[in-house]
Amino acid sequence: MINILFEYPQLNCGGTEVVMYNLAKFFDSSQYHVDILVRKQGNNEEIFRKIGCSIYLIPFTSKEQYKLDLMTFFNSYHYDVVHTHMHSDMGLVMECASKAGILVRVAHSHNARLDIPHLFWPVQIFRNWCVENYANLFFACSHIAAKWMFPRHRNSVYVIYNAIDLDDFKFDVAVRKQKRKELGVTDKTKVIINVGRCTDQKNHSFILDRAKELKNEDILFVIIGDGPLFKSLSKRIEDEYISNVHMMGKRFDVSQWLCAADVFIFPSIYEGLGIVAIEAQACRLRVLSTNTIPIEADMQMGSLNG
Known part of the structure; x- marks a missing residue:
């Protein structure tokens, strides 16, 4: 042993x-x-x-x-x-x-x-x-x-590329319907999701900027993660009336919320690889990323965009 x-x-x-x-x-x-x-x-x-x-x-x-x-x-x-x-x-x-x-x-x-x-x-x-x-x-x-x-x-x-258990990230239609119901969105609403600790590295302010620009569209941004910037990001959402962003904090059921989404947004300033992008692709999500994400995170599914 x-x-x-x-x-x-x-x-x-x-x-x-x-x-x-x-x-x-x-x-x-x-x-x-x-x-x-x-x-x-x-x-x-x-x-x-x-x-x-x-x-x-x-x-x-x-x-x-x-x-x-x-x-x-x-x-x-x-x-x-x-x-x-x-x-x-x-x-x-x-x-x-x-x-x-x-x-x-x-x-x-x-x-x-x-x-x-x-x-x-x-x-x-x-x-x-x-x-x-x-x-x-x-x-x-x-x-x-x-x-x-x-x-x-x-x-x-x-x-050694970060691997995931594919069984944990299988897309499930029933889970998608349930989670979208919990979010209070219709079938037509585009849900754009990000998973990441609330730090400068993850660049959540970029997401809030885009949400403000798209506030009149049928789009909901979902951010999963906790961290030192969680309170300041939440305060900005409140102060600037950014009503189309839902801060969910720390979750242990990320794969289920990925099923509810239509796009994964990944604006990190830097990453070693970006395992959440791999998880998102496993769940059939398109990934919209910055060009700082290592090319190895692209699973060649036509879903990782620079």
């Missing part, structure tokens, strides 16, 4: 958590076992426990204390593989795993900050020196994510 430890700050409903869940779920349980180390309790931990993962918590108070706690943990629980999915402090985790004698140390890039000018990419090379010196396997969700996170090792990175 090969024992694997995933490391990530918190288990909520983001794209990285989805990737981690799918990896753990579809590993051969007779050969591999996955546990997870987090820094804070999250609201989506139970799904991991149901597939057999133990979840360990080490709070982060300072780098020095976290390093000591990591060393104690690694020396107490003997893992064959440490696989970090967290960009910040990735080098610290890889360094501790190396010093604890863990033979396989995986650093996994899930994003690519294309909003940062290439002029500043040398800073990224310097920041990732520790990662690239202590990790011995490098994974990324796209070629641009590999180049951004592991510039010195980009030719030896394994690009």
